[in-house]
Amino acid sequence: MQQIVDFILELDKLKGVTRKTRPLGLDRYENSAEHSWQIALMAAALERYAAEPVAIDRVIGLLLVHDIGEIDAGDTMVFVEGGWEERQAAELAAVTRIVGMLPKPQGEGFLALWREFEFGATAEARFAHSVDRAMPVLLNLSNQGQSWVENGVSYERVVRRVGPEVEAGCPALWEYLATRLEAARQQGWFGA
Amino acid sequence: MQQIVDFILELDKLKGVTRKTRPLGLDRYENSAEHSWQIALMAAALERYAAEPVAIDRVIGLLLVHDIGEIDAGDTMVFVEGGWEERQAAELAAVTRIVGMLPKPQGEGFLALWREFEFGATAEARFAHSVDRAMPVLLNLSNQGQSWVENGVSYERVVRRVGPEVEAGCPALWEYLATRLEAARQQGWFGA
Numbered sequence A, B: 001m002q003q004i005v006d007f008i009l010e011l012d013k014l015k016g017v018t019r020k021t022r023p024l025g026l027d028r029y030e031n032s033a034e035h036s037w038q039i040a041l042m043a044a045a046l047e048r049y050a051a052e053p054v055a056i057d058r059v060i061g062l063l064l065v066h067d068i069g070e071i072d073a074g075d076t077m078v079f080v081e082g083g084w085e086e087r088q089a090a091e092l093a094a095v096t097r098i099v100g101m102l103p104k105p106q107g108e109g110f111l112a113l114w115r116e117f118e119f120g121a122t123a124e125a126r127f128a129h130s131v132d133r134a135m136p137v138l139l140n141l142s143n144q145g146q147s148w149v150e151n152g153v154s155y156e157r158v159v160r161r162v163g164p165e166v167e168a169g170c171p172a173l174w175e176y177l178a179t180r181l182e183a184a185r186q187q188g189w190f191g192a
Helices: A002-016 A032-049 A056-065 A084-099 A104-119 A123-141 A146-150 A155-169 A171-187 B002-016 B032-049 B056-065 B084-099 B104-119 B123-141 B146-150 B155-169 B171-187
Strands: none
Touching: A002 A032, A002 A084, A002 B032, A002 B123, A032 A056, A032 A123, A032 A171, A032 B002, A032 B032, A032 B056, A032 B104, A056 A104, A056 A123, A056 B032, A056 B056, A084 A104, A104 A123, A104 B032, A123 A146, A123 A155, A123 A171, A123 B002, A155 A171, B002 B032, B002 B084, B032 B056, B032 B123, B032 B171, B056 B104, B056 B123, B084 B104, B104 B123, B123 B146, B123 B155, B123 B171, B155 B171
């Protein structure tokens, strides 16, 4: 029991890992723990729009664990160019450390979920990625492009970095976002 | 798609509903969104200690939705005496409003999960309740009784309000907590 308690309290640190987007109406950045909760429910609500049939419970599992490597590695904005292999290695080391706090069967279960999200080519991983990529876009579209403006991210970079992954896992969601992003461009909600 | 997007953005408000406990090492109160994420993973890690066999995916679903009524009703500390029926009615009205933003099948699915947690007598609801009740105790035990001291909550009230529910869903977890709570009493980590 003490091992499991130590693991749960280690997870608490994800509440202190901040992202670049702000919750709507709040004067702070969102953290990766609350983000993980939101996209788990987003996936559940969007299930019927997944590109392929998915085991939704596994999608939710993938999304709940996908960011725990940030406890050691921190959050990196999706628009950063390069360094992604080093970052993935750092997150894998972090996840291995954290789930290593658990008895082996539980630890291996969480690690398998993280690996499937990160490396996996399953329908569940593709759908999970589309939801994870789309969420900050939805927040920015309701926040006059807040994190795009603050970080100098152009319309073209958003479309290039977000479009293919959202479309692969959830085409109807990309169709929706593409229209909204075009409107946001006309509003000037992007960085230079 | 717009209905689902509106629902997801409505859920964003749970990030602004604060509880009485603080994340470890952070100078703020935790919110109900990050709390929901943490207890979903806690349930997954504790599954083998559930009092009865549970469908763990449904437990996770119950925990992810169980607090969304707080978007309208706010969080109430478990140690508040009385008023729980009015509060439950207010949360039901809130959840009905929020899931009513969705197409009917998805909305009914979320409402069924919320009702099962709130009213349900299933093994999954009992286990979910035990995890939800235990989590702030674990935080307080790592935080020198922070929310108990701040809110004048005695050792006896914690044991009375938390013990039966934790024990009913996860007896081994209560056995662990009972020992730690007794040690905390000797440290003076409770309110008068």
